[in-house]
Amino acid sequence: MDxxxxxxxxxxxxxxxxxxxxxxxxxAWWLANTRWKGRFLVEAVVALPLVLPxxxxxxxxxxxxxxRSPAGRAFEAVVGHxxxxxxxxxxxxxxxxxxxxxxxxxxxxLAGVDRRLLEASHAxxxxxxxxxxxxxxxxxxxxxxxxxxxxxxHTLGEFGVVLMVGGNIPGRTRTLSVxxxxxxEALEYAAAHRTAALLLGVSFxxxxxxxxxRRGSLPAWNGR
Amino acid sequence: MERxxxxxxxxxxPRGPVVSARGAWPLDGERVTVLFGPSGSGKTTVLxxxxxxxxxxxxxxVFEGETWFDAGRGIHVPPQRRHVGLLFxxxxxxxxxxxxxxxxxxxxxxxxxxRDGRIDELAGRFGIADLLGRKPGELSGGQxxxxxLARAIAPGPRLLLLDEPLSALDGPTRESLRGxxxxxxxRTGVPAVVVTHDRLEALALGxxxxxxxxxSIRQVGPVPQVFTNPVDAEVxxxxxxxxxxxxxxxxxxxxxxxxxxxxxxxxxVDPGSAGDEVYACIRAEDVxxxxxxxxxxxxxxxxxxxxxxxxxxxxxxxxxxxxxPTLVVxxxxxxADRMGLAPGLRVVAVVKAPGVRVVAR
Numbered sequence: 001m002d003x004x005x006x007x008x009x010x011x012x013x014x015x016x017x018x019x020x021x022x023x024x025x026x027x028a029w030w031l032a033n034t035r036w037k038g039r040f041l042v043e044a045v046v047a048l049p050l051v052l053p054x055x056x057x058x059x060x061x062x063x064x065x066x067x068r069s070p071a072g073r074a075f076e077a078v079v080g081h082x083x084x085x086x087x088x089x090x091x092x093x094x095x096x097x098x099x100x101x102x103x104x105x106x107x108x109x110l111a112g113v114d115r116r117l118l119e120a121s122h123a124x125x126x127x128x129x130x131x132x133x134x135x136x137x138x139x140x141x142x143x144x145x146x147x148x149x150x151x152x153x154h155t156l157g158e159f160g161v162v163l164m165v166g167g168n169i170p171g172r173t174r175t176l177s178v179x180x181x182x183x184x185e186a187l188e189y190a191a192a193h194r195t196a197a198l199l200l201g202v203s204f205x206x207x208x209x210x211x212x213x214r215r216g217s218l219p220a221w222n223g224r
Numbered sequence: 225m226e227r228x229x230x231x232x233x234x235x236x237x238p239r240g241p242v243v244s245a246r247g248a249w250p251l252d253g254e255r256v257t258v259l260f261g262p263s264g265s266g267k268t269t270v271l272x273x274x275x276x277x278x279x280x281x282x283x284x285x286v287f288e289g290e291t292w293f294d295a296g297r298g299i300h301v302p303p304q305r306r307h308v309g310l311l312f313x314x315x316x317x318x319x320x321x322x323x324x325x326x327x328x329x330x331x332x333x334x335x336x337x338x339r340d341g342r343i344d345e346l347a348g349r350f351g352i353a354d355l356l357g358r359k360p361g362e363l364s365g366g367q368x369x370x371x372x373l374a375r376a377i378a379p380g381p382r383l384l385l386l387d388e389p390l391s392a393l394d395g396p397t398r399e400s401l402r403g404x405x406x407x408x409x410x411r412t413g414v415p416a417v418v419v420t421h422d423r424l425e426a427l428a429l430g431x432x433x434x435x436x437x438x439x440s441i442r443q444v445g446p447v448p449q450v451f452t453n454p455v456d457a458e459v460x461x462x463x464x465x466x467x468x469x470x471x472x473x474x475x476x477x478x479x480x481x482x483x484x485x486x487x488x489x490x491x492x493v494d495p496g497s498a499g500d501e502v503y504a505c506i507r508a509e510d511v512x513x514x515x516x517x518x519x520x521x522x523x524x525x526x527x528x529x530x531x532x533x534x535x536x537x538x539x540x541x542x543x544x545x546x547x548x549p550t551l552v553v554x555x556x557x558x559x560a561d562r563m564g565l566a567p568g569l570r571v572v573a574v575v576k577a578p579g580v581r582v583v584a585r
Contacts, residue, residue, distance in 0.1 A: 116316040119277050122303040123310040124330030125379055134329075138320045 002195060004171050005179040012087070012175060013155040016094040020102040020151045023095070025144070028106030029132060047104065049097045058164025061093050083165075090166040090173050097161045102151035109143020110136055142213040149213075153206035157199055227251040229383070229415070233283035233293070235269050243269040243439040249432060251288065251383075251415040256406070258430030258447065259419045262462055266439040267419040271385050274417065275310050276303035287383065309376030309414065311386040315368045317360035323347075323371050324356040330379035342378060350374040350408065365393040366401050370408075377412055384409070384416035390425055402428040423464045427451070435459050457503040457583050465581070466552040467506040473499075480524075480577055488548025491524045492580035503583045508554040510579035513543065514572045515563060525575040527551070531567050534560065541565065545573050 027046075031039055049057060065072040065083040075083045083089040113136050121131040137144065159177035166173030168182070176195055183192035232246040243266035249257060259267045272278035274285060276292065279300055285293040292301045303310075317326050324343055331339045347353040350370045360368060369389065376384060389405060390398045406429050409416050418429050426433055426447060433447040437458045443450055454460035457468050471485035476494060483490045485504050492504060512523070529547025536542075541560040543553045551573050555565070563571070 114316065116312050116314070117318060119275075119303070120310060120312060120316040120318075121329070122277070123275055123306075123308055124375070125304050125307070126329070126332060127304060130332070135318060135320075 002174075002176065002179040002191075005174050005176050005195070006198070008087075008171065008174065009156050009176040012090060012094055013152045015091055016098055016155040017102070017148055017152040019091070019095050020098060021144075021148055024099065024102045024106055024147070024151075028103050028110055029136070031103075031107045032110040043107075047100045050100050054097060054158070054160025055164055057097055058093065058161045061089075061096070061161075061165055065089070065092075085165075085167040085169060085173060087166075087172055090162060090175075093161045093165040094155045094158060097158060098151045098154045101154045102147040105143050105147030105150065106140075109140035109147070112143070113139045146210045146213045149206050149210055153203055157203060227288055229274075229287055229417075231270070231274065231283070231285040233270070233273050233280035233285065235266075235273065235278065235280045241266070241439055245270050245436060245439065245441045246283075247434050247441045247444060249434075249444060254431030254446075255413070255415045256409050256430050257415075257417050257432040257434060258426040259417055259434050259436060260423075260426045260430075260450075260463065261421060261436030263421055265421075265436040265462070267421070267436050268387055269439075270436070271387055271417065271419050274383070275308050275385050276301060276306050307379065307382045309379075309381030309384040311369075311372050311376050311384070311389055313388045314392045315360075315372035317363075317368060317372055317375070319360050321359075322356065323352060323358050323360070323363070326360065326371055327352075327356075327374045327378055329375060346374045346378055349411075364397075366397050366404075369393070369401065369405070373405075373408060377414070381414055384412065384414050386416060386418045388420055388422075389418060389429075390420075390422070405429060423451075426463075435462055437462050451507075453581070454505065454583065457505070460503070460505040460581070460583060464507075465505045466508040466554075467504070467511075467549075468583075469504045469506070469549045471502050471504040471582075473502060481582060483580075483582070486549030488527050490527075490575070490580055491577040492582045493578050495582050505581040505583055506551065506575055506579060508542065508552045510575060511551055511553040512574040513545070513553055513555055513559075513563065513565070514574055516570055516572060521574065522576070523574045524577045525573075525580070527573045527575075529571065529573060531565055531569045531571060533567055534565055545571060547573050 031043060062084055063069070065075050067073070067076065067082045072083050079088045117135050117139070118131050121135050126134060157177055158175070159181070162173065162175050162178055168174050168178050176199055180192050180195045183195065228248060228250050230248040235243045241264070245266060259270060261267050269278065273280050273293070280293065280295065282295045284291065284295065291299050292306055293299060318329065321329065327346055328339050328343045331342060334342065343356070344353070347356055350373060352367065352370050352374060355363060355367060355371065360371070363371065390401060393401060402425060409429065420426055430447045432444065433450045434441050434444045435450060442459045443455045451463050454463055454465060461468050469485040471483040471490065473481050474484050475482045479494055481492045481494045483492055483502065483504050490504055516528070527547035529545045532544040532546050532550060534541060534543050536557065539557055540554050541557050543555060543560065543565055545551050545553055553573060
């Protein structure tokens with residue numbers, strides 16, 4: 001069993017999910033509420049990874065954040081090492097590549113909250129931020145949880161972007177899916193089986209959970 | 225301090241109507257003002273602008289000398305700082321919170337002990353003490369309304385805004401809650417604006433009535449006065465004077481006008497300076513139907529005609545009589561049955577001259 005690759009995959013998926021919740025929720029809240037006519041452009045950018053091959057995203061990230069580009073130098077100045085073939089670079093790529101899996105369910109769930117409830121909250125003197133945490137989030141939480149779980153699962157199984165941006169450095173950028181690829185290349189089918197079965201099992205459990213959430217068969221949030 | 229509500233606002237909807245409403249009334253004394261008008265007349269737009277949920281394109285709103293909105297000066301006080309109690313049409317209770325948490329929602333900055341005391345006090349006053357542990361989904365329509373009202377009152381609003389407060393209820397509940405709501409509104413002592421398109425609701429809830437037609441406020445006055453003295457034909461139609469007949473003044477005799485409407489002669493009290501082309505407004509309730517044999521009352525207008533249709537409306541029956549003009553008449557079901565009112569029956573429609581309001585056209 002590739003313990004190192006498993007740990008790395010879980011670490012990458014966890015951090016990616018946390019970042020997507022932290023950045024995706026405000027973005028989704030904005031998308032769900034804005035009346036700006038250009039919002040479809042932002043939605044399209046968020047949805048791009050759904051249709052683009054991961055190699056395209058990886059390619060542009062490598063070019064855009066390469067050591068010779070200004071953005072790449074900025075990345076190096078902040079993180080302390082160059083973007084390609086690093087864990088931080090992998091994390092950034094994963095966040096971008098898994099964004100639609102988190103943001104789209106977030107937007108759907110938040111947009112589904114009755115606007116009048118938000119307005120009632122405002123009229124009762126509660127700020128926009130307070131209304132988000134006291135009304136919108138509790139009511140949208142099945143969708144928010146579904147998005148979170150999907151983003152985690154998607155990152156766990158990510159392959160193309162990882163290979164493009166991260167390469168295959170054990171302990172740094174060698175994730176589960178890359179390990180499977182290696183095993184198959186080396187004709188180690190038994191090892192490939194173990195890892196693949198693990199990913200298959202985890203993915204199935206996650207998707208079952210997401211669909212249970214969508215059907216509302218989980219208990220509602222009990223706010224005070 | 226000037227205790228008045230004063231607004232003059234314009235709201236344009238893309239590819240839609242323009243609401244341009246102006247109104248001003250005192251907040252002392254008669255507290256409940258009904259904003260009355262047919263659907264699409266802009267009532268809810270005005271209410272939302274007053275609450276701060278919607279930003280008008282032009283104009284200003286001044287409440288008790290405090291500017292809530294002024295397009296020219298770029299002032300828009302957000303709803304959080306207007307201290308307005310809002311009651312939505314379907315009450316908009318927070319479904320994930322208990323009744324207690326709903327009522328206490330606006331008291332977030334109050335210490336817990338004080339908040340609990342205030343919730344209990346309100347629950348007693350609104351008769352919802354037994355419901356505090358429940359969720360909104362487990363309440364009846366009437367209970368929801370009381371919880372929503374308690375929630376709106378809890379933070380001590382300066383103005384209450386109610387959007388069609390009874391329309392989410394079924395018929396019988398609505399009947400019984402009309403009086404109760406009026407009672408609760410009066411007891412709160414907070415000035416209120418109630419939006420409704422229902423005449424009975426307006427009569428039952430309001431002290432003052434502002435009639436909105438086509439996006440602008442046409443008349444403001446005591447409720448019964450507006451009903452019986454609509455300023456123009458559109459207001460008359462909006463407040464439900466069912467018979468608005470185009471008529472021509474043929475002559476004037478001893479303070480009475482003789483009108484010609486649809487081939488019939490109708491006597492009306494001369495309002496003065498109405499011109500020759502007028503509308504004769506007759507409320508359906510003010511027409512009496514008699515069988516052909518009976519006569520000899522003081523009423524001056526006796527129009528013989530034929531019943532065209534009969535429509536049951538609860539305890540009342542709405543009858544159309546072709547007697548030159550076609551008159552809509554409301555009679556009790558009992559009288560209708562006694563007279564055997566049915567299409568084809570010959571009857572006499574009787575209207576007192578003071579029951580005919582003449583409005584310039």
